[in-house]
Amino acid sequence: MEIINDEYYMKLALDMANRSQGQTGVNPVVGAVVVRDGEVVGLGSHLKRGTPHAEVHALNMAGEAAKGGTVYVTLEPCSHYGATPPCSEGLIKAGVSRVVVACEDPNPQVAGRGIELLRRNGIEVQVGVLRDEAIKLNRKFIKYITTKLPYVTIKTASTLDGKIASRSGDSKWISNEVARERVHTMRHRHNGIMVGVETVIADNPSLTTRLTVPGISPIRIVVDSKLRIPDEATMLHDGAAQTVLLTTAQASEERRDSLTKRGVQIIVCGEGPQVDLRLGLEKLGEIGVSSVLVEGGGRLNGSLLQEKLVDEVILFLAPKLIGGLNAPGSFVFDGFELMKDAVALSDLTVEQIGDNVCIAGYPVWD
Ligand code: AOF
Numbered sequence: 001m002e003i004i005n006d007e008y009y010m011k012l013a014l015d016m017a018n019r020s021q022g023q024t025g026v027n028p029v030v031g032a033v034v035v036r037d038g039e040v041v042g043l044g045s046h047l048k049r050g051t052p053h054a055e056v057h058a059l060n061m062a063g064e065a066a067k068g069g070t071v072y073v074t075l076e077p078c079s080h081y082g083a084t085p086p087c088s089e090g091l092i093k094a095g096v097s098r099v100v101v102a103c104e105d106p107n108p109q110v111a112g113r114g115i116e117l118l119r120r121n122g123i124e125v126q127v128g129v130l131r132d133e134a135i136k137l138n139r140k141f142i143k144y145i146t147t148k149l150p151y152v153t154i155k156t157a158s159t160l161d162g163k164i165a166s167r168s169g170d171s172k173w174i175s176n177e178v179a180r181e182r183v184h185t186m187r188h189r190h191n192g193i194m195v196g197v198e199t200v201i202a203d204n205p206s207l208t209t210r211l212t213v214p215g216i217s218p219i220r221i222v223v224d225s226k227l228r229i230p231d232e233a234t235m236l237h238d239g240a241a242q243t244v245l246l247t248t249a250q251a252s253e254e255r256r257d258s259l260t261k262r263g264v265q266i267i268v269c270g271e272g273p274q275v276d277l278r279l280g281l282e283k284l285g286e287i288g289v290s291s292v293l294v295e296g297g298g299r300l301n302g303s304l305l306q307e308k309l310v311d312e313v314i315l316f317l318a319p320k321l322i323g324g325l326n327a328p329g330s331f332v333f334d335g336f337e338l339m340k341d342a343v344a345l346s347d348l349t350v351e352q353i354g355d356n357v358c359i360a361g362y363p364v365w366d
């Protein structure tokens with residue numbers, strides 16, 4: 001009976017965490033539920049970096065009722081003094097008797113210490129209820145906190161034959177409106193958005209989040225080895241979000257200076273001729289970019305795939321066939337010689353969105 005109840009309340013905590021996706025920046029999304037005698041007496045979620053953690057909100061709501069109660073939390077309660085005091089101490093002070101945790105916090109500052117502290121203080125702790133769901137929900141946070149590299153999601157919109165534009169470069173529109181709206185939610189849920197300079201030259205995108213409710217626009221990142229970004233590019237003028245250019249030592253100093261004066265941040269990633277993408281991701285991680293949504297073009301996608309830098313791919317497919325020997329594909333690179341070397345995707349999901357299909361999965365790297 002207890003196991004069923006535990007899953008029920010943990011699901012509620014996960015639902016609340018899920019609702020905050022995109023808001024917490026480099027922080028995880030976390031939900032907490034306080035239950036006393038079968039009654040929910042407190043609910044909380046972490047809403048924004050620098051503001052109280054989920055447990056604090058839930059305990060505040062519960063007040064005295066937390067004493068002797070059970071707290072369900074989707075991530076191990078923290079044990080460190082960060083922007084806020086440790087949640088484990090808060091739980092101890094509140095006098096709760098049991099804490100159910102979905103997954104451990106991989107943050108090296110926590111990593112088991114929160115659970116240990118609770119146990120040392122006589123609190124019964126159970127770990128692992130709906131662990132897989134909790135890990136999936138915080139996959140971006142987990143990657144970033146453990147590797148200092150941003151989580152990389154590639155999103156493509158292509159015809160059924162894998163083309164992202166026609167032979168003349170026309171790409172408006174491939175996917176349907178609902179699929180395109182979905183992309184804006186994805187933008188909201190990443191704190192960086194990346195494109196190659198060819199995409200800027202061809203489409204002049206603004207790369208902002210445009211939803212019916214206000215969303216958060218990610219930092220715009222352009223991979224531009226020689227700083228060919230046109231002076232008239234919208235993203236250099238609209239002030240809608242920070243813009244970062246990843247370039248190489250081959251870009252002229254003059255061009256670097258003039259773009260810097262416009263408030264653009266330039267990061268030199270290697271000697272060239274191509275941007276060292278791994279180095280670029282490292283440097284983005286250093287400036288606090290914990291997740292990157294890559295929106296093309298095919299060459300950037302191909303290079304990231306070839307260098308095994310991709311964590312997730314989300315492919316929107318439209319029921320169209322365009323052909324074209326030189327029409328760009330979703331992943332442009334030399335490719336692998338043998339099928340056995342193809343990049344395999346795990347945990348595949350397939351969803352029909354009107355007449356479009358969205359296929360998503362996680363590349364398996366060994
Ligand atoms: C929790 N509950 O709701 C969250 C936790 O910078 P700070 O002080 O906000 O700390 C952020 C770290 O705390 C974050 O990296 C993760 O380890 C943990 N987040 N922990 O107990 C929460 N958001």
Ligand code: ZN
Binds near residue numbers: 078079086087
């Ligand atoms: Zn905390």
